[in-house]
Amino acid sequence: MPRGRPPHNRNARPGRGGNNRRRRNDIDADGSGIMLPQQVSDILTRKPVGTHIEISGWIRTRRDSGGVSFLELSDGSCLDSLQVVADNGLDNYDREIRKITTGTAVQVVGLLVDSPAKGQEVEVRAERITVIGWSDAETYPLQKKRHGFEFLRSIPHLRPRTNALAAVARIRSRLDYAIRNFFRERGFFLVHTPIITTSDCEGAGEMFTVTALPPEQIKGPGSFADDFFGRRAGLTVSGQLQAEIYALALGRVYTFGPTFRAENSNTSRHLAEFWMLEPEISFCDLACAMSVAEELIRELVRTVLRDCAKEVNLFNRFVDSKLLGRLESITGEPFARLAYGEAVDLLARSGRDFEFPVRWGVDLQAEHERYLCEEVVAGPVIVHDYPKGIKPFYMRLNDDGQTVAAMDILVPGIGELVGGSQREERYDLLARRMDEAGLDEAEYGWYLDLRRYGTVPHSGFGLGFERLVQLVTGMHNIREAIPFPRTPGSAPC
């Protein structure tokens, strides 16, 4: 027990008249009887000055001034906190209020008034402050000062209590909702493709194996015949193949969920577990897919600028001072488009001394991609029609016989945000490319069936959700774009 610290009381509860009694500030806008407590976001939006409010949250800082204490109360509902003014007339002022430190959970009842001081428009003149849960300042890792993101990563259970990580979480949630809304409004259906799968998606990286076998029974690929699924299963690396099945039944679909890559990649833009959005659209060629992806990104950025302005400003101030300008430019001009061949010419003629020389037929290196989107256009670029040799079997062969109908969207600071293609819908051509790729035709019989029965042109793409979160927050490391980052050697909680 720390010296001079009030005893922890796990049973401390805000005073309530009874279990089912409605409190005066509960929101019941739709008359449904829902009894959720009031939130700071609502109070700061409506500013019901002159009314009594009841608000619960966590104290960020306490400042004492003679017989008055100022508490900053945050409940996570928005970036701003609510200033609570407590004077020494309160009965627990010396006993408890003066001992409140960062992280303490409290419930406050008081009168909302115009604030006489600069820094906030309104404040609560407290009539009662109840400590719900103490936080020992000597051991609580979060202080009322800025912390490095690396340090915060070491306390994943506490980091969402910081302004920055909470802001990321709110933006992430808003983006998720905006994505679902975007597609719903355009006649798409969400398809839940499987997490556990037995089909690999070529070019998508290494799969984690899912097995019910005891470790000592795994002795090479043959072991999986006795396994739970009777064959080797793994965590999905892409929902595309299954999304195609539903696109050829429902027309427009998308899948959005966790995706896994067992790559030993240690970079600021890779995760072993990440969320990927994968629309798949029937009767849609590459140009169609590009237009969907472009409008989607534009719409999502617009939404964040409109609905998360406070958060974006925070990041613009403390994380990346060019963020706002970049986001506004994304919502403005159309994305630049470059055929792979044009991109190669452009890079070759740039006079730049690249570490890896550019040559038609080899994939663009990170330095090339960065030069294109960060220096040539200074904005998003769609590179399309790549050589077939560097792309997976399912991408549609162009008439030139050399390139496939593929596209990548590159954005400054992040690199590849989107990768997509028109899928090969012609049975013979697909079968030949699968053969060339050394794929077992029996294994992918169902995929060929989609071309055997009522085949149609269709396209789709994958968008890395965390990279999108990075784009709109300016976060430099993808580990700050997901609540619980999974990377090689790290999955703490």
Add this chain to the structure above:
RNA sequence: UCCCGGGUAGCUCAGCUGGUAGAGCAGGUGGCUGUUAACCACCCUGUCGGGGGUUCGAGUCCCUCCCCGGGAGCCA
């Protein structure tokens, strides 16, 4: 996995060509003031990432392992 750069107080970091560890912030105590990165005074804080070696002596030099960051590859 490869190439760089790091690991020193709770946090952010300083510590020269080896001489026995410091600052700011946080925390504690007291003071003061409608405060807001509050202020003032005093106080506390260390397996210097682990192990091994060189040396009279290692935070500092060497070896090795672990971890982290940046870049590369792979991709979203």
